[in-house]
Amino acid sequence: MPRPAPTLPMDLKYLQGSPVTPHKKPNEKNQDGLVCEGMASGMKSLLKTRQVLKRLFVFMRTVFLLSAGRFVVPRKRSGIPSKPVKILVISQTRLGDAVLSVPLLTVLHDRFPSAQIHVLANRYIREVYEMCPHTTGIMELESVFGPLDWAHGIRRIRREKFDWVIDLNTDGSLMPAVAAGYSAAPCRIGYGQDGRRIFFDAALPFPKEGRHMVDLILGTLAPLGLSRDRPGFDLVIPKAEERDTAAMLERIGVKRGRPVVGIHPGGVHPTQRWPAENFADLSDLILRSGEAQVLLLGGPKDQILLSEIVNRMQGAPIQFPPVTRIKGLAALLNNLNLLVCNNSGPLHLASALSIPTISFMGPTLAEQWRPVGEGNTVLRRDDLDCIGCNMGICPVKTHACMYGISPTEVFETIRNRLAQDSKILSS
Incomplete structure (x- = not known):
């Protein structure tokens, strides 16, 4: 992929825990040649085709579900138990989503302190909920893609006899809604788009306007009459993880008392990643x-990507061994003065732990996924026509939203952040 020369102004405006700020006026034409009109036209055509195919699939699925639903879905119940004894929360599948669901568990616990709060989660993200003190138990799902795993999970759910089942999935996933529908719970709540509403007693319309993921998740509490104000993130890192991480940091040469900037270059999709050479x-x-x-x-x-970064460097950074557990990642992030990363799960975990972050946001929907809280700086090329395309592969073949942010600009941002931050590595 040819690398366009970044020519952004040096007076980059920075986001501090709020919606992104553009470098240029939105209606100003690009002068750096990163996105030409022909490319923009091709991108729009590709996006339109993608949207049409998705809508066709969703329409066919919705028609089928609504037609067959009355024959295959358990009858809806009237009324909501006012004092639940057991609550099941069906989690989403990724780290960032799981972290952003923690405030919902806090709201449920504060309102019903004697109720048991269980979470259905996959093996990868269960440790997020193990760090949440409000979780009574975790029902692990082997795979989110296997119908047999879901069938086994539904049988387990029915045996537990939950009073409330709340599905937090916002992407139209079918199997979590099916699990809620067949849970035998008196109250089943979730977003009802794409035909999912047949599985819920209280099916919520999916909002058309852009809302943050935390607010979308808290929105599932509306039928219960609970407050949707954002509480904090109640996460407790195990002491053993903190000790092991501190010992490893000392072993690999991290000096106490000096600021530490963490670099995490990973991301789910290629379009979400700032280039390795820039890192x-x-x-x-x-x-x-x-x-x-x-x-x-x-x-x-991430190890191949990290090796590429090291091979391109002139200096010698400190490398932490591959992190395989979320609890270990949380303990590691908690020892940083600043994390530089893409829009990813570690970004949301760091912001939940109140670790200052600098992140890059290109195709991602900013209003839905910006990090929560103060001390978070998001760098974004809002002057580009294609920004926020929400695609995993760059439709204009330039990756301009990431290449257009220079290392020099990010370095100046880091210097400003470190000057504001008095936190040092724990002694």
């Missing part, structure tokens, strides 16, 4: 400045 250049700038230590971190799937 390498940024890391060298930090090391040459002497203002902070650079700690590269990631999971097993």
Whole structure:
């Protein structure tokens, strides 16, 4: 992929825990050649085709579900138990979504302190809920894609005899709604788009306007008459994880008392990732400045990308061993002064732990996925016509939203953040 030369103004405006701020006026024409009108036209055509095919599939599925629903879905019940004894929350599948659901568990616990709150989650994200003190139990789902795993999960749910089942999925996933529908709970709640409403006693219309994921999740509490104000993130990192992480940091050469900037380059889709060469250049700038230590971190799937960054660097960063557990990741993030990353699960976990972050947001829907809280800086090319395309592969073949953010600009942002941050590595 040819790398366009970034020519952004140096007076980059920064986001501090609020919606992104564009570099240029939205109606201003691009002068750097990153996105030409022909490419923009092709992108729009591709997006339109994708949307048409998706709508056709959703329409056919909805028609089938609504037609067959009255024959295959258990009858809806009237009334909602006012004092639930057992509540089941059906989680979404990714780390970031799971972290952003923690405030909902806090609301449920505060309102019903004697109720049992269980979570149905996959093996990957269950540790998020293990760190939440309001969780009574976790029902692990082996695979979110296997019908047999879901069938087994539904049998387990029915045996537990829950009073409320709340499905937090917002992407139209069918199997979580089916699990709620066949749970035998007196009250089943979830978003009812794409034919899912037949499985719920209280089916919520999916909002058309952009809303943050935390607010979408808390919106499932509306039928229960519960407050949708955002509480904090109640997460407790196990002491053993903190000790093990501190020992590992000392072993690999992290010096106490000096600022540590963590670099996590991973992301689900290629379009979400700032280029490896940019991470390498940024890391060298930090090391040459002497203002902070650079700690590269990631999971097993990020190791090739991390190796590429190290090979491109002139300096020698500190590398943390592959992180395989979410509790370990939380303990590691809690030792950073600042995390630089893409829009990813570690970003939302860090912001939930009140760790300052600098992140890059290109195709991602900003109003839905910006990090929560203060101390979060989002860099984004809002002057591009294609920004927020919400696609996993760049439709205009330039990756302009990521290449257009230079390492120098990010470095200046880091210097500003470190100057504001008095937190140092725990002694």
